[in-house]
Amino acid sequence: MKGDVLVLNSGSSSIKFGLYDGEEPALPLLGHGQIEGINGQTRLSAFDRNGESVIDEVVGDGLDHGQAMAALVEWGRQREVARDIAAVGHRVVHGGTLFDGPVLVTDAVLAELKKLDPLAPLHQPHNLAGVATLTELQPEMPQVACFDTAFHRHVPELAQRFALPRKYHDAGVRRYGFHGLSYEYMAQALPDIIGPTLASGRVIVAHLGNGASMCALRNLKSVDTTMGFTALDGLPMGTRCGNLDPGVGLYLQDEWGMSSAEVSELLYYRSGLLGVSGISNDMRTLLASEELAAQEAIDLYVYRINRELGALTAALGGLDALVFTAGIGQYSAPIREKVCALAGWAGIKLDAAANEQHGPCISTKDSATSVWVVPTNEEWMIARHTRDVLNSAAG
Numbered sequence: 106m107k108g109d110v111l112v113l114n115s116g117s118s119s120i121k122f123g124l125y126d127g128e129e130p131a132l133p134l135l136g137h138g139q140i141e142g143i144n145g146q147t148r149l150s151a152f153d154r155n156g157e158s159v160i161d162e163v164v165g166d167g168l169d170h171g172q173a174m175a176a177l178v179e180w181g182r183q184r185e186v187a188r189d190i191a192a193v194g195h196r197v198v199h200g201g202t203l204f205d206g207p208v209l210v211t212d213a214v215l216a217e218l219k220k221l222d223p224l225a226p227l228h229q230p231h232n233l234a235g236v237a238t239l240t241e242l243q244p245e246m247p248q249v250a251c252f253d254t255a256f257h258r259h260v261p262e263l264a265q266r267f268a269l270p271r272k273y274h275d276a277g278v279r280r281y282g283f284h285g286l287s288y289e290y291m292a293q294a295l296p297d298i299i300g301p302t303l304a305s306g307r308v309i310v311a312h313l314g315n316g317a318s319m320c321a322l323r324n325l326k327s328v329d330t331t332m333g334f335t336a337l338d339g340l341p342m343g344t345r346c347g348n349l350d351p352g353v354g355l356y357l358q359d360e361w362g363m364s365s366a367e368v369s370e371l372l373y374y375r376s377g378l379l380g381v382s383g384i385s386n387d388m389r390t391l392l393a394s395e396e397l398a399a400q401e402a403i404d405l406y407v408y409r410i411n412r413e414l415g416a417l418t419a420a421l422g423g424l425d426a427l428v429f430t431a432g433i434g435q436y437s438a439p440i441r442e443k444v445c446a447l448a449g450w451a452g453i454k455l456d457a458a459a460n461e462q463h464g465p466c467i468s469t470k471d472s473a474t475s476v477w478v479v480p481t482n483e484e485w486m487i488a489r490h491t492r493d494v495l496n497s498a499a500g
């Protein structure tokens with residue numbers, strides 16, 4: 106491929122971007138940044154390949170997604186950074202049952218993806234707004250959609266099923282799983298970092314960021330994961346509840362008179378670490394707090410990680426390696442320590458000094474299951490997919 110790859114991750118209030126050199130086999134990062142404060146005070150910040158700031162400015166007030174994207178495109182044009190962009194790769198959270206890999210965006214593809222908005226209301230509409238705006242601004246630019254669900258698309262059918270009549274499953278009411286771009290990055294990075302034999306065994310990756318999930322890998326393929334139909338399921342997260350008896354939602358509506366919008370707001374925005382602590386969704390704040398409620402939120406978080414570790418280990422029939430990644434997984438030695446302390450049942454023995462230094466290997470030599478810290482890189486994965494899709498489209 107000739108030229109660069111621009112990666113866009115359009116969220117509810119920000120658009121993150123990264124620029125990669127598509128002509129180099131290793132796809133090195135040329136620069137990155139974000140537009141924050143969409144629908145508020147909108148700020149553009151960007152960094153070059155050395156991490157030096159190249160802009161940090163308010164670019165407008167109350168800009169919507171389209172206007173923010175236009176500001177980004179215009180800045181790129183003026184700085185001539187956009188001159189060599191050959192393709193744009195988008196993070197799109199939901200690919201439904203149709204897409205099991207990245208796809209070149211067409212009107213028909215976009216129409217299919219829009220149908221999935223209700224399955225990921227927090228992310229999908231914003232992801233697609235990025236695609237639609239760029240299509241308007243630069244209709245000739247090839248765009249590739251890369252999905253968080255795709256990596257889990259071929260987990261065994263039992264792991265995809267809810268215990269509902271089949272017609273619901275056939276109509277798309279099934280467990281999809283998310284964070285697939287992170288797990289896919291792991292699958293391609295792990296052989297080099299933890300060794301090919303261990304990597305192809307029974308591995309659980311814990312993606313612990315503001316969103317959080319865990320994935321069971323066998324032979325570097327997803328066999329089960331903690332998230333399901335929406336990105337609410339599984340582990341408690343920054344503001345999302347994680348696994349919850351579906352009866353709770355019914356009860357709150359029937360007995361407390363809460364509307365479905367109120368229940369949705371509770372489960373997506375006012376639960377998880379924030380909801381339990383009443384203090385913050387940020388693990389750093391909770392770890393630094395003396396409040397009992399902060400401790401309670403951390404304890405529940407760790408308890409639930411250990412419980413899911415047990416469930417996924419059962420799905421794998423044993424465990425060879427546990428890998429921590431994403432914000433909390435990569436940077437929080439205390440959380441990893443607490444998880445490993447509860448996971449003695451899996452033969453895990455933590456090397457405290459290695460854990461303080463963030464690994465990569467943080468288990469002792471005699472630990473029956475080895476434990477690792479490996480940074481994820483979803484944006485790079487999107488850049489790789491985008492280049493691959495373009496190269497195969499070019500024949």
Ligand code: AMP
Nearest residue numbers: 314315316387388389431432433436437
């Ligand atoms: P991510 O979504 O992967 O960017 O992760 C963001 C989350 O990581 C933040 O909300 C924090 O809770 C958490 N985080 C980042 N750095 C640390 C740290 N040093 N200690 C604990 N948590 C952290």
